[in-house]
Amino acid sequence: MLSSAAKIAARGARVNGVAQMRLTGARGFAAAADKKPVELPVQLYGLSARYANALFVACQRAQTLPSVEQDLATLKEWSTSNETFKSYINNPVISRQDKVKDMSKISEGMNDTTRGFLTVLAENGRLNELDKVLDTFQILLNAQRGVVEATVTAAEDLTSKQLKSIEKAITSGYLDKGQSLNLKVKVDEGIVGGLQVQIGDRFLDLSVASQMNGIAKAIA
Missing domain, CATH: 1.10.520.20 (N-terminal domain of the delta subunit of the F1F0-ATP synthase)
Known part of the structure; x- marks a missing residue:
């Protein structure tokens, strides 16, 4: 049934x-x-x-x-x-x-x-x-249509000025001619500060939490 x-x-x-x-x-x-x-x-x-x-x-x-x-x-x-x-x-x-x-x-x-x-x-x-x-x-x-997916994770909401700067940096540094950017933004207080950026299969961890973990590992 x-x-x-x-x-x-x-x-x-x-x-x-x-x-x-x-x-x-x-x-x-x-x-x-x-x-x-x-x-x-x-x-x-x-x-x-x-x-x-x-x-x-x-x-x-x-x-x-x-x-x-x-x-x-x-x-x-x-x-x-x-x-x-x-x-x-x-x-x-x-x-x-x-x-x-x-x-x-x-x-x-x-x-x-x-x-x-x-x-x-x-x-x-x-x-x-x-x-x-x-x-x-x-x-x-x-991807077939030339749209590149990118996700930016920040510790707090980003201003429109900050978003425009990020979009410009990603577009000029990671996109080929003819491609367009589809940017999504997430908020995660756990990264403390800085940014985490996922562009297609590339991942950039520029967060404070990551830096702190790196220091902790170095000390250990």
């Missing part, structure tokens, strides 16, 4: 007027990822990257990227604003088999590549990683 979360999400898909399509399944998705290698726009690592990379490759081979991107935007909205859906995908009690069936119902009307991807996540017990995988996939899309 379909869970309440699946019913809610499936109803939302119908309201959006998406035409129903059959489920390709995990084997079809895996087969798409096993063919001739596709060059990724940026090298990402970790569990979420493994699934995001496979989805990106499958989209490139099937030429379904625009359609899948729309599907993922819908899934992102559900995973952030639909408490029932969030609770469902993170519920460890529901069996993998039931989640495979439910995701088949939920994804009716979505692209076959998207449906196969969701089936793989459900079969592997990784639906709880969905939000992270979606974020990682967005990094791949941005």
Whole structure:
């Protein structure tokens, strides 16, 4: 029997007027990822990257990227604003088999590549990683479009003048011609002072906490 979360999400898909399509399944998705290698726009690592990379490759081979991107935007909205859906995908009690069936119902009307991807996540017990995988996939899309992701962590809120200076420094020092910057700012009082900067796969630790740790290690 379909869970309440699946019913809610499936109803939302119908309201959006998406035409129903059959489920390709995990084997079809895996087969798409096993063919001739596709060059990724940026090298990402970790569990979420493994699934995001496979989805990106499958989209490139099937030429379904625009359609899948729309599907993922819908899934992102559900995973952030639909408490029932969030609770469902993170519920460890529901069996993998039931989640495979439910995701088949939920994804009716979505692209076959998207449906196969969701089936793989459900079969592997990784639906709880969905939000992270979606974020990682967005990094791949941005990299393909020349958008460089950067995150600045400060001990306190930065002024607009400080932000402009940081943006200018990153753009002139780390971006190639034709690239644009997508800068995010986080506040973490634990770094005491200074900054931590993540630019793509580069990490610069300019925090006071890091300097203090370095001194402590030297003394030890």
